[in-house]
Amino acid sequence: MSSTPQIRPQPVSERTITRRTVLKAGGTLLLSVLSPLPALAAQILAVRVWPADDYTRVTLENDASLKASHFVVKDPERLVVDIEGLELNPTLKSLVAKIQSNDPYIKQVRVGQNRPNVVRLVFDLKEEITPQVFTLAPAGNYKHRLIFDLYPVKPVDPLTAMIEKRDWSSDTPTARTPAAKAEPTPPKTAEAPAHLPEVHKGELTKPDIAAIMRGDGKVDGKADGKPGTKAKAEAEVKAEERAEARAEAKAEAKLEAKQEARAEAKGGPAQKMVRMLTIALDPGHGGEDPGASGKNGSREKDIVLSIAKRLKAKLEEHPNMRVMLTRDGDYFVPLGTRVDKARKVQADLFVSIHADAFVEPSARGSSVFVLSEKGASSGAARWLANKENLADAIGGVNASGHDKQLASVLFDLSTTAQINDSLKLGKAVLGEIGGINRLHKGSVEQAGFAVLKAPDIPSILIETAFISNPEEEAKLLDNGYQDQIADAIVKGIRRYFAKNPPLSKNRLT
Numbered sequence: 001m002s003s004t005p006q007i008r009p010q011p012v013s014e015r016t017i018t019r020r021t022v023l024k025a026g027g028t029l030l031l032s033v034l035s036p037l038p039a040l041a042a043q044i045l046a047v048r049v050w051p052a053d054d055y056t057r058v059t060l061e062n063d064a065s066l067k068a069s070h071f072v073v074k075d076p077e078r079l080v081v082d083i084e085g086l087e088l089n090p091t092l093k094s095l096v097a098k099i100q101s102n103d104p105y106i107k108q109v110r111v112g113q114n115r116p117n118v119v120r121l122v123f124d125l126k127e128e129i130t131p132q133v134f135t136l137a138p139a140g141n142y143k144h145r146l147i148f149d150l151y152p153v154k155p156v157d158p159l160t161a162m163i164e165k166r167d168w169s170s171d172t173p174t175a176r177t178p179a180a181k182a183e184p185t186p187p188k189t190a191e192a193p194a195h196l197p198e199v200h201k202g203e204l205t206k207p208d209i210a211a212i213m214r215g216d217g218k219v220d221g222k223a224d225g226k227p228g229t230k231a232k233a234e235a236e237v238k239a240e241e242r243a244e245a246r247a248e249a250k251a252e253a254k255l256e257a258k259q260e261a262r263a264e265a266k267g268g269p270a271q272k273m274v275r276m277l278t279i280a281l282d283p284g285h286g287g288e289d290p291g292a293s294g295k296n297g298s299r300e301k302d303i304v305l306s307i308a309k310r311l312k313a314k315l316e317e318h319p320n321m322r323v324m325l326t327r328d329g330d331y332f333v334p335l336g337t338r339v340d341k342a343r344k345v346q347a348d349l350f351v352s353i354h355a356d357a358f359v360e361p362s363a364r365g366s367s368v369f370v371l372s373e374k375g376a377s378s379g380a381a382r383w384l385a386n387k388e389n390l391a392d393a394i395g396g397v398n399a400s401g402h403d404k405q406l407a408s409v410l411f412d413l414s415t416t417a418q419i420n421d422s423l424k425l426g427k428a429v430l431g432e433i434g435g436i437n438r439l440h441k442g443s444v445e446q447a448g449f450a451v452l453k454a455p456d457i458p459s460i461l462i463e464t465a466f467i468s469n470p471e472e473e474a475k476l477l478d479n480g481y482q483d484q485i486a487d488a489i490v491k492g493i494r495r496y497f498a499k500n501p502p503l504s505k506n507r508l509t
Helices: 014-034 158-164 206-214 229-266 300-315 335-344 379-388 391-395 406-413 416-433 470-476 479-499
Strands: 044-050 056-062 067-073 078-084 106-115 118-125 129-136 144-152 277-283 321-325 349-356 367-371 445-447 459-466
Touching: 056 106, 067 129, 078 129, 078 144, 118 144, 158 321, 158 335, 277 300, 277 335, 300 321, 300 349, 300 459, 300 479, 335 349, 349 479, 367 379, 367 416, 379 445, 416 459, 416 479, 459 470, 470 479
Parallel strands: 277 321, 277 349, 349 459, 367 445
Antiparallel strands: 044 056, 056 144, 067 078, 078 118, 106 118, 129 144, 367 459
């Protein structure tokens, strides 16, 4: 009897199951990876507005670089800006309330979500403008920035603006009304801490840091090997300045006597033809660039503007002096533009005013610097010049509209005569400042400061005190000290002109 064949079920291969499962899972995973993910919108971290006659700047600080397009609409004048990759947030909406009624160019701004991931800003304008829209990479304590600069179609002429703000036709002291003293700018809490970028903190070695704090006359970290060098240098400066003052007084008396004698011989009173002297005062930093900050929250840009206004008022009390401020408010002026303004008004002198800072709070004292063609006179001077020359990066300069060759051309044009005259001016001013505050170093120092590179104008940079030193910060905030500093600078300038009369020009009082 034949047996019934048994049909045994064949087990499915585990290998087959595994392969099929893996292929299916892999396909699903691949599809999920290739599927478009929703883009994350950039975040606006801060908005700032800096109105000024020169131009108005609007800054959007964000956590990523933004792409923007803009166009101008006529009748009425409007600037329209579309920003991609952005969603409205409360910070951006706050821009509306930041537009001031006295803004020279912006009447109001409207903010709205134009379409998904695109925000539209509409600036209603008071007059026709020339806009510049550009981005800035992170610098200092700032992250990415989108900048809107609104310039007038006809740029402000520094000489015209200076003349319009004061009557220069009078040539007698009695006809000139003394200018009111400028009130100091109250200390403000900095919008962004003005610590130095880390890359520059490490540029000085420990001996250099010690030299800066002591002010002991070391040059590039090397001591001169003589004890009491600083005290001796200061004493020599004082003695020399006193001798110069006596000599100048005698020379002026002799000149006046000769003029009177000649007038009497001609049968009439002596008539003096005194040339108008134009002085460019440059309060450092401003706007996006706060400069250094003190322990109590004071900002360099506020203090130096207050001192500059006091100095302007004191200089203009003299009948043959007029003053141009490179900035008269809280806005940023590029370093090259500061020099250009001074040249446009044919300035006889350029005086840049700052308040020093260092990584160690014990550093103290006032200093005066001039340009150097052959390198810095000390490691401290080089370090400070590098720090001050960062102003354009922090303040924000439009690279596409900025003449990159300007600085190098001006430097090449700077002559030995200009530097020698700057040294004379610096020496006269330093001698006067030494009478009201401790000097960081008893001589004028030199370094490659970009703002001192006017080829035909004697130029100095004054560090009035260390804002990073708590005691000197208190001085800088004091009305009395600001007046003393201003008085000392006036005396130094007058001493310089007494010994170095300016060349004859067409403009006379």
